[in-house]
Amino acid sequence: MGRLFWKIFAGFWITLLLTVIGVSAALMIREEARRSEESAIATGPRSTYALRMAWTVASFGGGEALAKYVAQWPVREGEPPLVVDAGGNDRFGRAVPAEALEQARAALAAETGNDRRRKARRWKDDAGKEWLMFFPQGSTREPPRASPVPEFRLEGPILAALAALLASVLVSALLARNFSRPIHRLQGAFQAASDGQLNVRVAQGMAGRRDELGQLGREFDGMVQKLQQLVGSQNRLMHDVSHELRSPLARLQVAVGLARQNPAQVETALSRIEREAERLDELVGEVLTLARLEGLMRQPAEDYVDLIELLDSVVEDARFEAEGSGRKVMFSTSHEGELVIRARGELLHRAFDNVVRNALRHTPVDSLVEVSLVHQARADSMHITVADAGPGVPENELESIFDPFHRGESAGGAGYGLGLAIARRAIEAHGGRMWAQNRQQGSGLEVHFRLPLEQTSLKTV
Known part of the structure; x- marks a missing residue:
C-alpha cells in the first residue's frame, strides 16, 4: 500500500x-x-x-x-x-x-x-x-430567551448527520489542500517543460513528501534532467557534425574547381573526390550509429551471444590486420566454457572492435595489445580489459576521450573521434559500464568494460 x-x-x-x-x-x-x-x-x-x-x-x-x-x-x-x-x-x-x-x-x-x-x-x-x-x-x-419563537x-x-457533514468537510478540505498543492506544482512544471523550459524542477518544493506525489515529483525531475542532457547532446552532436563535414566538403569543392581550371588534372581530381566521398560516407555511417545509440532505445535483445566467442572473433580479425605491422594481439580468459548473455551482438562486436583497433593504432611496432576477460561470479558480471603499450592519455582527458569528435593530443589527427563514443553508448545500452585509465606498470592505456551476465533487454542509454 x-x-x-x-x-x-x-x-x-x-x-x-x-x-x-x-x-x-x-x-x-x-x-x-x-x-x-x-x-x-x-x-x-x-x-x-x-x-x-x-x-x-x-x-x-x-x-x-x-x-x-x-x-x-x-x-x-x-x-x-x-x-x-x-x-x-x-x-x-x-x-x-x-x-x-x-x-x-x-x-x-x-x-x-x-x-x-x-x-x-x-x-x-x-x-x-x-x-x-x-x-x-x-x-x-x-437572562431571558432571545426569541419567543417555538424551540427547535x-x-x-440530525445531530449525527450534521456532525458527519462538518467533520467530512473539514477533513476533505485538509486532504484536498494536501493533494492539490503538489498537483498544481506538477501541472505548472509540465506546462513549462512542454514550452521548452527543461531547467524546471519540482522536487525541492516537495522535499517533505514521502508519498507517491513526492516520488512523482522526483521522477519528473529525473525525466527533465535526462531530456535536458539529451537535447544538449543532440545540439552538440549537430554542431560537431556540421564542423566535421566542412573539411571534406571544402576539399571536394577545391577538387572540382581544379578539374574545371585544368582539364589535365581531371583524373587526379576525381581520385580526390572519390576519397573524400568515402570519408563522408564513413563519417555519416558513424554519426548515424551514434545517433541511434543516443536515441533512448528500448529494443529487446533478441540474440543470445557467447561473449568469449565474440571477443575471440574480434581479436582474430585484429590479429590478421596487425601481422603486417609487426604488432600482436593476444586474448586470454580464466573462464572455461561459454559465457552466454542476451544482447545485441552487432553492437557489442562494434564496441570491442573499435577499442581494439584504436589500441592497435596507438601501440608501437613490435608491441602487444592484450585483451582479457574475467568472470566476476560475486557481481554476476564480466570484466573485459583492452591494454596497449602506447603513450597513454593525459589524466585530464581520460573521461573526455569518450565524447563524440574528441581527438586528444595522442590521436595524431586520425579518425573522427567517434569510435570510443560509439563503444561506450553500446556498452551502456546493455546495462554495462566503460572507462579508461593509464597502465600502472609501463606505458599504455587500459580500457575497461563491465557487463552484467544476465541481460534480458537493452537499457536506456
Whole structure:
C-alpha cells in the first residue's frame, strides 16, 4: 500500500472520530440543558456565581455578614439564596420547597473537589452548625430567551448527520489542500517543460513528501534532467557534425574547381573526390550509429551471444590486420566454457572492435595489445580489459576521450573521434559500464568494460 492510501485511510477514521466527538458533545450539552430545565434548583451561571459570592461572605464574615448581605440583596437579582439547616428550616424564616431541598442535598452529596459551578454549598457557622445554601428554581433572574419563537430541538439522527457533514468537510478540505498543492506544482512544471523550459524542477518544493506525489515529483525531475542532457547532446552532436563535414566538403569543392581550371588534372581530381566521398560516407555511417545509440532505445535483445566467442572473433580479425605491422594481439580468459548473455551482438562486436583497433593504432611496432576477460561470479558480471603499450592519455582527458569528435593530443589527427563514443553508448545500452585509465606498470592505456551476465533487454542509454 502506498502513502496516499494511508493518508486517505487516516482521513476516513479522523472523520469518524470527529463525528463521534461532535455527536457526543452535542448530546451531553443537550442532556445538561434538559436536566437544568427539569431541576428544582437553579443551575445557571448567574445563580452559581451568586451562590459562590454568598458562601464566600458567610465563610469569611460569619452569620452577621451573611444577614447583612441577604438584607441588602438587590431586588433586580430576584430572591437571595436559601440557607437551610438539617431540619429543613431557612435561617431567615422563608419557605423551603421540599423538592428543591431534596435535590440540593443530592447535588451536595454528588459534588466533589473545588467545582466553581456548584449547585449547592455547605456552610458552618461560628457555633459549628451546618447550613445548606442553594437557589430554588426561578428565584434568580437568569437572562431571558432571545426569541419567543417555538424551540427547535435537534434529534439524534440530525445531530449525527450534521456532525458527519462538518467533520467530512473539514477533513476533505485538509486532504484536498494536501493533494492539490503538489498537483498544481506538477501541472505548472509540465506546462513549462512542454514550452521548452527543461531547467524546471519540482522536487525541492516537495522535499517533505514521502508519498507517491513526492516520488512523482522526483521522477519528473529525473525525466527533465535526462531530456535536458539529451537535447544538449543532440545540439552538440549537430554542431560537431556540421564542423566535421566542412573539411571534406571544402576539399571536394577545391577538387572540382581544379578539374574545371585544368582539364589535365581531371583524373587526379576525381581520385580526390572519390576519397573524400568515402570519408563522408564513413563519417555519416558513424554519426548515424551514434545517433541511434543516443536515441533512448528500448529494443529487446533478441540474440543470445557467447561473449568469449565474440571477443575471440574480434581479436582474430585484429590479429590478421596487425601481422603486417609487426604488432600482436593476444586474448586470454580464466573462464572455461561459454559465457552466454542476451544482447545485441552487432553492437557489442562494434564496441570491442573499435577499442581494439584504436589500441592497435596507438601501440608501437613490435608491441602487444592484450585483451582479457574475467568472470566476476560475486557481481554476476564480466570484466573485459583492452591494454596497449602506447603513450597513454593525459589524466585530464581520460573521461573526455569518450565524447563524440574528441581527438586528444595522442590521436595524431586520425579518425573522427567517434569510435570510443560509439563503444561506450553500446556498452551502456546493455546495462554495462566503460572507462579508461593509464597502465600502472609501463606505458599504455587500459580500457575497461563491465557487463552484467544476465541481460534480458537493452537499457536506456
